[in-house]
Amino acid sequence: xxxxxxxxxxxxxxxATLSLNYFNVSPILIFVFFSVKFLLVSFQFMELNKAxxxxxxxxxxxxxxxxxxxxxx
Amino acid sequence: MQTFHKAKTAKIQTDNKSIxxxxxxxxxxxxxxxELMTFSFALIAMxxxxxxxxxxxxxxxxxxxxxxxxINTIVLLTSGYFMATAVQxxxxxxxxxxxxxxxxTIFFGLAFIAIKTIEYSHKLSAGIDxxxxxxxxxxxxxxxxxxxxxxxxxxxxxxxxxxxxxxTPTLKxxxxxxxxxxxxxxxxxWLLIFPVxxxxx
Numbered sequence: 001x002x003x004x005x006x007x008x009x010x011x012x013x014x015x016a017t018l019s020l021n022y023f024n025v026s027p028i029l030i031f032v033f034f035s036v037k038f039l040l041v042s043f044q045f046m047e048l049n050k051a052x053x054x055x056x057x058x059x060x061x062x063x064x065x066x067x068x069x070x071x072x073x
Numbered sequence: 074m075q076t077f078h079k080a081k082t083a084k085i086q087t088d089n090k091s092i093x094x095x096x097x098x099x100x101x102x103x104x105x106x107x108e109l110m111t112f113s114f115a116l117i118a119m120x121x122x123x124x125x126x127x128x129x130x131x132x133x134x135x136x137x138x139x140x141x142x143x144i145n146t147i148v149l150l151t152s153g154y155f156m157a158t159a160v161q162x163x164x165x166x167x168x169x170x171x172x173x174x175x176x177x178t179i180f181f182g183l184a185f186i187a188i189k190t191i192e193y194s195h196k197l198s199a200g201i202d203x204x205x206x207x208x209x210x211x212x213x214x215x216x217x218x219x220x221x222x223x224x225x226x227x228x229x230x231x232x233x234x235x236x237x238x239x240x241t242p243t244l245k246x247x248x249x250x251x252x253x254x255x256x257x258x259x260x261x262x263w264l265l266i267f268p269v270x271x272x273x274x
């Protein structure tokens with residue numbers, strides 16, 4: 001994916017996160033958007049898509065675990 | 074010289090499929106995971122402590138400007154875009170455009186610091202410092218440490234820019250990738266901090 005498209009998607013998700021906050025939508029959706037942004041930066045900007053599956057799996061697991069812990073507390 | 078550089082770049086890209094050579098190098102990725110875990114533990118501690126101080130955390134969070142936080146997210150992600158583009162151009166030996174994009178990255182990094190300074194000065198003038206309450210202790214420590222990372226990233230990027238402006242650039246692809254990965258780590262930490270501190274409570 002071209003980095004310019006990734007940037008546009010990141011901007012849309014950031015704007016969507018702000019509007020969700022104004023409408024008091026469930027924090028789950030905010031954290032879903034956070035996860036997508038986090039993975040887009042890791043895989044596209046940091047080129048993790050070219051890395052060994054170990055690194056890809058590690059970052060996906062990290063985001064999933066952090067999201068689950070914070071939302072469960 | 075250029076053929077040698079291209080062959081070396083191709084080798085690095087092939088090596089990235091090895092577990093020991095992620096883009097930017099294994100050392101920077103170990104640092105990234107340690108940093109992400111450190112910030113995450115602090116955010117988890119914050120979420121745990123908010124359970125016994127629900128009202129305090131909610132009223133304190135209301136004192137933060139989500140607009141400042143969102144603008145800073147946009148600024149930092151835009152700097153990340155320029156950095157990613159700079160690395161792509163560097164790998165194509167287009168040093169002129171790469172250095173221009175590094176300069177844009179530095180500009181947006183400085184804009185992040187400027188916005189954060191305005192936000193901090195508003196808080197300090199309202200008497201909201203590190204000891205104001207538990208929520209703001211976390212706020213100052215987490216955003217402050219993140220800001221230190223951004224400053225360090227800017228120092229690295231400035232060194233890259235100076236190196237690329239030389240008649241014969243001495244900067245290696247591995248170093249450029251490692252520096253860019255460090256800069257993107259600042260994006261990742263901010264993406265982690267932003268929803269918890271500015272939106273959750």
